[in-house]
Amino acid sequence: MAADTQTPLFIRMHERDNVAIVVNDGGLPAGTQFQNGLTLLEAVPQGHKVALIDIAKGDAITRYNVTIGYALAGIAAGSWIQEALVQLPPARELQNLPIANRKPPEMPALEGYTFQGFRNPDGSVGTRNILAITTTVQCVAGVVEYAVKRIKEELLPKFSNVDDVVGLEHTYGCGVAIDAPDAMIPIRTVRNISLNPNFGGQTMVVSLGCEKLQPTRLFPKSIIPIQTQTQEQAEPDVVCLQDAGHIGFQSMITSIMQTAEKHLIKLNQRQRETCPASELVVGVQCGGSDAFSGVTANPAVGYATDLLVRAGATVMFSEVTEVRDGIDQLTSRAATPEIAEAMIREMDWYDQYLKRGGVDRSANTTPGNKKGGLSNIVEKAMGSIVKSGSAAISGVLSPGEKLTQKGLIYAATPASDFICGTLQTAAGMNLHIFTTGRGTPYGLAAVPVIKVATRNDLARRWHDLMDINAGRIASGEATIEELGWELFHFMLEVASGKKTWAEYWKLHNALVLFNPAPIT
Amino acid sequence: MAADTQTPLFIRMHERDNVAIVVNDGGLPAGTQFQNGLTLLEAVPQGHKVALIDIAKGDAITRYNVTIGYALAGIAAGSWIQEALVQLPPARELQNLPIANRKPPEMPALEGYTFQGFRNPDGSVGTRNILAITTTVQCVAGVVEYAVKRIKEELLPKFSNVDDVVGLEHTYGCGVAIDAPDAMIPIRTVRNISLNPNFGGQTMVVSLGCEKLQPTRLFPKSIIPIQTQTQEQAEPDVVCLQDAGHIGFQSMITSIMQTAEKHLIKLNQRQRETCPASELVVGVQCGGSDAFSGVTANPAVGYATDLLVRAGATVMFSEVTEVRDGIDQLTSRAATPEIAEAMIREMDWYDQYLKRGGVDRSANTTPGNKKGGLSNIVEKAMGSIVKSGSAAISGVLSPGEKLTQKGLIYAATPASDFICGTLQTAAGMNLHIFTTGRGTPYGLAAVPVIKVATRNDLARRWHDLMDINAGRIASGEATIEELGWELFHFMLEVASGKKTWAEYWKLHNALVLFNPAPIT
Ligand SMILES: [Ca+2]
Ligand SMILES: [Ca+2]
Ligand SMILES: [Ca+2]
Ligand SMILES: [Ca+2]
Ligand SMILES: [Ca+2]
Numbered sequence A, B: 001m002a003a004d005t006q007t008p009l010f011i012r013m014h015e016r017d018n019v020a021i022v023v024n025d026g027g028l029p030a031g032t033q034f035q036n037g038l039t040l041l042e043a044v045p046q047g048h049k050v051a052l053i054d055i056a057k058g059d060a061i062t063r064y065n066v067t068i069g070y071a072l073a074g075i076a077a078g079s080w081i082q083e084a085l086v087q088l089p090p091a092r093e094l095q096n097l098p099i100a101n102r103k104p105p106e107m108p109a110l111e112g113y114t115f116q117g118f119r120n121p122d123g124s125v126g127t128r129n130i131l132a133i134t135t136t137v138q139c140v141a142g143v144v145e146y147a148v149k150r151i152k153e154e155l156l157p158k159f160s161n162v163d164d165v166v167g168l169e170h171t172y173g174c175g176v177a178i179d180a181p182d183a184m185i186p187i188r189t190v191r192n193i194s195l196n197p198n199f200g201g202q203t204m205v206v207s208l209g210c211e212k213l214q215p216t217r218l219f220p221k222s223i224i225p226i227q228t229q230t231q232e233q234a235e236p237d238v239v240c241l242q243d244a245g246h247i248g249f250q251s252m253i254t255s256i257m258q259t260a261e262k263h264l265i266k267l268n269q270r271q272r273e274t275c276p277a278s279e280l281v282v283g284v285q286c287g288g289s290d291a292f293s294g295v296t297a298n299p300a301v302g303y304a305t306d307l308l309v310r311a312g313a314t315v316m317f318s319e320v321t322e323v324r325d326g327i328d329q330l331t332s333r334a335a336t337p338e339i340a341e342a343m344i345r346e347m348d349w350y351d352q353y354l355k356r357g358g359v360d361r362s363a364n365t366t367p368g369n370k371k372g373g374l375s376n377i378v379e380k381a382m383g384s385i386v387k388s389g390s391a392a393i394s395g396v397l398s399p400g401e402k403l404t405q406k407g408l409i410y411a412a413t414p415a416s417d418f419i420c421g422t423l424q425t426a427a428g429m430n431l432h433i434f435t436t437g438r439g440t441p442y443g444l445a446a447v448p449v450i451k452v453a454t455r456n457d458l459a460r461r462w463h464d465l466m467d468i469n470a471g472r473i474a475s476g477e478a479t480i481e482e483l484g485w486e487l488f489h490f491m492l493e494v495a496s497g498k499k500t501w502a503e504y505w506k507l508h509n510a511l512v513l514f515n516p517a518p519i520t
Helices: A138-154 A181-193 A249-268 A297-310 A324-333 A337-356 A367-371 A377-388 A417-427 A456-461 A480-495 B138-154 B181-193 B249-268 B297-310 B324-333 B337-356 B367-371 B377-388 B417-427 B456-461 B480-495
Strands: A019-022 A049-051 A060-063 A066-071 A114-119 A130-135 A164-168 A204-207 A238-240 A272-276 A281-286 A314-317 A393-397 A407-411 A431-436 A449-453 B019-022 B049-051 B060-063 B066-071 B114-119 B130-135 B164-168 B204-207 B238-240 B272-276 B281-286 B314-317 B393-397 B407-411 B431-436 B449-453
Touching: A019 A060, A066 A377, A114 A480, A130 A138, A130 A181, A130 A249, A138 A164, A138 A204, A138 A249, A138 B417, A181 A417, A204 A249, A238 A249, A281 A297, A281 A377, A281 A417, A297 A314, A297 A377, A297 A407, A297 A431, A297 A449, A297 A480, A314 A377, A324 A337, A324 A377, A337 A393, A407 A417, A417 A431, A417 B138, A431 A480, A449 A456, A449 A480, B019 B060, B066 B377, B114 B480, B130 B138, B130 B181, B130 B249, B138 B164, B138 B204, B138 B249, B181 B417, B204 B249, B238 B249, B281 B297, B281 B377, B281 B417, B297 B314, B297 B377, B297 B407, B297 B431, B297 B449, B297 B480, B314 B377, B324 B337, B324 B377, B337 B393, B407 B417, B417 B431, B431 B480, B449 B456, B449 B480
Parallel strands: A130 A164, A130 A204, A204 A238, A281 A314, A281 A431, A314 A407, A393 A407, A431 A449, B130 B164, B130 B204, B204 B238, B281 B314, B281 B431, B314 B407, B393 B407, B431 B449
Antiparallel strands: A019 A049, A060 A066, A114 A272, B019 B049, B060 B066, B114 B272
């Protein structure tokens, strides 16, 4: 790789690969000669694959040292490998996988790195100080939105240590088959989101009254928002709109505002303090991926993941359909056979779920992925998995579950950006890393999102939406290691209060629950 | 029924019923004697059922002249019929149903009723004049929300004929199995919502660029927002955030605002004009139901439905799980055998859909329904169906489809309030009627919602959220006919621009799509 971006460049991920991707902005024309002598037989767009050698019909097409497909016709060296030439291999069976057999590389502890966080009574640490108003049902969303506006205008200015007020609106709670086998997923997701460390144990609840998801079902007695061990067990504060005491709409707003003020007073007492990097709980995901995702941004995230794990922090990677084709790598990296089995269980559940709907994991790829050079889900998956770095996998979460341990965790979620972000929020993340090749203005209200661009061109055009430019790896201006360290330091800054671009513009997307159970 | 609400009162729906419901606010104590001599053996809450005669174990419990269940124990006359005493009957099989065999009552045409509406080039009529900004994918929601705020502050005040600017945000568009068999439901829903008559054919689109639901897929060439027959076929205006021309976040906002201004100019030329009542397209539904829903509000809506049909208007009723147990009544009322078959097809699809998720139609009822006196889905369904009045059923829509005819239409949707409202909006409704017994602050951004309370107590407490009080029927202050006419006149006023309470407070809930296909 060279700093001069005019030089024709390709990137091969592994010495055994028979294809590589074109690096240059705008792609390269037919006749272009690379330094190794290869000449393009046709124009190849940026991020798309070129055959490095002649590939016979039926031969494996190899990238990341993995068969990403089979040639549907003979492909001469220097040809553009278009999607239509690549046959998707069948999904890896879930039997006879390698189990916990790979020794992870040496991971010396990384000490001395800290950030300024909000420590909670239960020991967790927030990166933001937010009043959350959760809801049992969508019926109350309009009222909560009205109340949040009033709280922001009339109360929030009086509490300078509180960053924001967020209504946790969602579409669950009624009109759903709440006793269906899969209903536990959305229910525990709503429950666990309200326990996110950024809410400081002060989450309040607005309920309608007649909904299926009653406050006592959302928060059974044993599960109380973040608390000290010495604190009395207390029910969360619930404002119920149908309470007989509410006469007129403004009485509902008054109830919500009075309850909010109580919690704002408590949240305002929180102060940032020095916390070790081990208190970071980072969720990583990608969206709007291109062929550079697996070459620049995701490897840099993978490097930072290793740094975080070495520092004793927690990192979650997710997106079932994007690891399905690399399941053998992951079961192999599991710290114990039980963890490998849990990973297989999650893949199998998702296989069945997709099958019930008449599709398979190949439904994942998007027009943008393909335009960006990703031929199919296998190629996309190989580029996605690298976000997980190289540490042993020390735990597995089912969708909506809350973390109970540190290290590198596989949190099973759909790849859907907002569902993945919602489920990682429920798991307890206090910092979110999002890599993108095509570009997305993604943001969350509850947790800061650091967006990493895979290409210089995107970073240039979206200069006030992308927080980190990993495109410099492709153009030779930075190494994966350098970017990984840069990202690691940037995470500590954002965790300490530095605003991301999404926060600067106040851009955020709605929570989206994963509800595989029926609507009624 | 008497005007004096202190007199102990019950309501029996049909002379053959062996149960009736207690009318009085707060219920009635043990020992209460009714005018017919019946004495309560125990206290019975308001809206709950009392046995009118001794019912033996295993005997049918009859309300609305329908078996709503079987007695699980002997029940003495004057006893409270608690939910636990009622065994749910099996669902009516979908074979051997009566088909189009019931002659509807005489329905003389009702002429001369008009409202002031916005007539569209395609002949449809809006009741509001709204700029809609639809979206292909949730990724753009934060940006659209930012832009809508700016448009409302900076542009809307210049266009006095335009009522509002609405971002049609939803959670579909990417991270979904877009080629799954059931994916057509959410896709056509998003498409058809943007064609709602209240948007005057001026809906614009914000797209990300790499999403699965590309603008050309959402709006194929043949389907263009409302147009005249003489108009040139024109693509809808699309702002694509990933366009290479967008440098920096504010350039995206500028693009959206410039496009919005173009459409605001056109919308501002619209004027209300006198339109016959036949241009009303009314969606009726209920939510937060109690035992009074089927006694007061829903019968009044049913009466108004008949008035609308007589006036040549369109009325949709919906909520599959709430008509499933009365399917024989509906197939019987179908105008043709084909319409009856279409209704059976929708029921069967939903039966299978629920079965795949491990539940059945009994998953519908809520804690609030039960608290309100509804023992099970059969009893709830009988009270729900009466909203449809007595006309012949002249058409059936599948979820997300757009209306093509007038009269009484069965629009198959889940009972979930927001999904039903979203699908009726997609069908083309320009006015929404929502009855509630427990109370809900329900509102929609695109279509005015008239809320009808089933009980005096709710209407009193929620005096500035409920638009019509049908509780007066139970207390003898008004007849069903009187309330039906009152509602009919109120509909014409609201259609002409009068604000509902939800509009006054600017309360509205998010669109919720029905997506039975998998997430990826
Ligand atoms: Ca909103
Ligand atoms: Ca991804
Ligand atoms: Ca994703
Ligand atoms: Ca209903
Ligand atoms: Ca409903």
